[in-house]
Amino acid sequence: MNDPKDNRKKQLGPLDEEQLITNGTRYSIKSFGFQPNSGFNSFAGCLSHSHVPWLLQVFFLTVFSVLLVVILVKVSKIPSSQGLAQSKEEKVYQELTQLKAGVDRLCRPCAWDWTYFEKNCYFFSMIQKSWSDSVTACQKVGSQLVVIKSHEEQNFLQQTSKKRGYTWMGLIDMNKESRWHWVDGSPLTLSFMKYWNKGEPNNLGEEDCAEFRDDGWNDTKCDNKKFWICKRPATSCSRK
Template identity: 80%
Template sequence: MSDSKEMGKRQLGPLVYKIPSSQEENNQMNVYQELTQLKAGVDRLCRSCPWDWMHFQGSCYFFSVAQKSWNDSATACHNVGAQLVVIKSDEEQNFLQQTSKKRGYTWMGLIDMSKESTWYWVDGSPLTLSFMKYWNKGEPNNLGEEDCAEFRDDGWNDTKCTNKKFWICKKLSTSCPSK
C-alpha cells in the first residue's frame, strides 16, 4: 500500500468508527424504546388515588372487603387519612350506590346520634332535603336505636351502629407533578 493511501486510511479511520452499523442503530433504538416505556411506567406510578382506591370526581374512595361496626369503620377511615363517605352530589350518590350494591350493606358517614331524627354527616354538615329522596320507603324509622345510615341495594336505611357492615372511606385525590 502506498504511503498516501495509508495516510488516508489513518485520517478516515476515526470517521469510519463514528458511523454506527445498522445493528448498533437497532440496539440504540431498542434501548431508547425501553427507556421510553420505563419512563411511561414510572409516570403511571404517580396516581391520584392509592392502588386499592377508586377515583371519582376529584375524590378517592375505599370500599372495604371486611365488615366492622360503624365506629370501627370510622376509625379505619381515620387511620388512612380519610373519613366515612360524605355525599355531596346526586352523581356521587349514584356512583356509591351502584358500587356498594356489589358488596352488600355498607356504612356511610351519616348519623343522628346527637339528636334523634336530626341527621348529620361526619364532617358536621347537616343532611339536606335534597338527599331525603335516597331513604328507602318508611326510613329512617329509628326502630331500636338506629342511629347510623347504610347503603342497601335500593337506597338508604337507618340501623344500629353496632351492626357489622362494609364501609366506604373518602378523601381528596392528589395531583401528580407535571411532566
C-alpha cells in the same frame, strides 16, 4: 551400440513419467514423516492424477486451505444457543425495567386499591366492621367515612355498594333523634332525603347509623358489622 538406460527411457511414455514424478514426490514427503489426512489425500490425488500443471495444483491447494480457514473462523463466531437465550433474557429484563420506571413516573390521583371519581378517591372495604370501627379505619389512612356532596356521587356510591352488600356511610343521628348529620359536622339537606328507602328512617330499636342498602338508604344499629367506604381528595398531578 545402444545404452540400456537409453532404451528404458525410450520405453517410458508420458503417463509413466508423470507416475514416476508423482511417486517420487510421495516418497519424498514420506521421508520427512508427513502423513496427509484422507480428505486432503483425496483432493491431492485427484489433482496429481489429472493433467493439471504443477503450479495450478499448488494454487488450488492454497485456495482450498484458505477456504477451510475462513469457514472455521466464521463458525467460531456464531453464538451458541445458550448465548442467544441469555441475550434474549437480558433484553426482556431491560424492557421490563424501563416499563416499571415509566409506570412509576405516571401520576396516579389515587392509590392502587382506591377508586377515582370526580376528583375524589374512594376505598371500598373487603371486610366488615361496626360503624365506629369503620370511622377509625378511615381516619388511619388519612380519610373519613364517606360524606356525600352531590347527586352524581350518590348514584355512583349506591350502585357500587349494591354490588358488594350493605355498606356504612358517614351519616348518623346519635346526638339528637331524627337530626341527621355527616361526620364532618354538616347537616343532611332536604334534597338528599329522597334517598331513604320507603318507610326509612324508622329508628327501630335505636337505629342511629345510616347504610347503603339495595337501592337507597337505611338506618340500622351502629354495632352491626357492615362494609364501609372511605373518601379523600384525589392527588393533583403537576405537569412539567
